[in-house]
Amino acid sequence: MGRAPCCDKMGLKKGPWTAEEDIILVNFINRHGHGNWRALPKRAGLLRCGKSCRLRWMNYLRPDIKRGNFTREEEETIIKLHQELGNKWSVMAARLPGRTDNEIKNVWHTHLKKRVARNPRPESKPKPESHIPYESPPNSPASDASSVTAAADSGHDQDKNFLEMDESFWSEVFSANDLELEFRMEENLFGGDSSMDFWLELLNDAEELTGSPAFL
DNA sequence: AACGTATGCAACCGCGTAAAA
DNA sequence: ATTTTACGCGGTTGCATACGT
Numbered sequence: 001m002g003r004a005p006c007c008d009k010m011g012l013k014k015g016p017w018t019a020e021e022d023i024i025l026v027n028f029i030n031r032h033g034h035g036n037w038r039a040l041p042k043r044a045g046l047l048r049c050g051k052s053c054r055l056r057w058m059n060y061l062r063p064d065i066k067r068g069n070f071t072r073e074e075e076e077t078i079i080k081l082h083q084e085l086g087n088k089w090s091v092m093a094a095r096l097p098g099r100t101d102n103e104i105k106n107v108w109h110t111h112l113k114k115r116v117a118r119n120p121r122p123e124s125k126p127k128p129e130s131h132i133p134y135e136s137p138p139n140s141p142a143s144d145a146s147s148v149t150a151a152a153d154s155g156h157d158q159d160k161n162f163l164e165m166d167e168s169f170w171s172e173v174f175s176a177n178d179l180e181l182e183f184r185m186e187e188n189l190f191g192g193d194s195s196m197d198f199w200l201e202l203l204n205d206a207e208e209l210t211g212s213p214a215f216l
Numbered sequence: 217a218a219c220g221t222a223t224g225c226a227a228c229c230g231c232g233t234a235a236a237a
Numbered sequence: 238a239t240t241t242t243a244c245g246c247g248g249t250t251g252c253a254t255a256c257g258t
Binding site: 037054058088090101 | 242243244245246247248251252
Binding site for chain 2: 014015016017051052055056059060102103106107109110111
């Protein structure tokens with residue numbers, strides 16, 4: 001049977017998410033949940049397809065996502081689970097709280113697969129340190145920490161600070177400004193010229209609240 | 217300093233399937 | 238029972254940055 005496209009692609013944005021889009025998505029889900037991903041972008045005022053929103057939320061914006069390095073234990077768990085389950089990334093993610101299937105998949109393909117290939121049973125000789133760099137050249141990015149977080153070594157400058165924010169940032173920002181914020185967002189999204197001034201002001205507010213630079 | 221290559225991550229695409237109509 | 242719709246998953250790609258020459 002024919003399958004309808006996931007969304008009407010006309011006019012929908014693709015590519016990396018901006019801080020503004022993240023704010024809109026997080027705020028909307030915090031307030032209304034995500035009952036219907038397909039309808040969500042329209043309701044939230046995002047020019048994205050529902051699938052894209054879902055992915056962004058699941059892999060990045062969800063408050064329960066653990067940011068930071070994969071521990072040695074997590075890496076060993078992934079290796080073990082992969083031996084058991086194969087490429088069942090979502091099952092693995094369910095067994096690793098705070099980690100996403102995409103993240104696990106990436107870390108497997110970029111680090112663990114090679115490690116396993118070179119050293120088929122690493123778990124048989126546990127190393128004393130709980131957090132050991134990947135097997136990479138001493139000055140490679142992965143050598144200073146086995147970080148697979150987006151923030152750690154991706155270089156999207158504007159996003160970098162944003163990504164490093166703890167999820168508490170969002171709850172602080174939104175709980176503090178809530179109603180007025182939503183009103184102002186809608187005003188800027190639907191009502192008019194959606195100038196950057198609004199967002200800059202919002203980010204300044206965020207900085208004041210959290211005591212740390214938000215995005216800029 | 218400039219250029220080419222490798223690496224790592226975020227995001228997209230297409231398919232399978234469950235749920236709804 | 239059949240068809241349609243939406244969700245979730247796994248594979249793949251695009252792009253920015255790091256590294257090497």
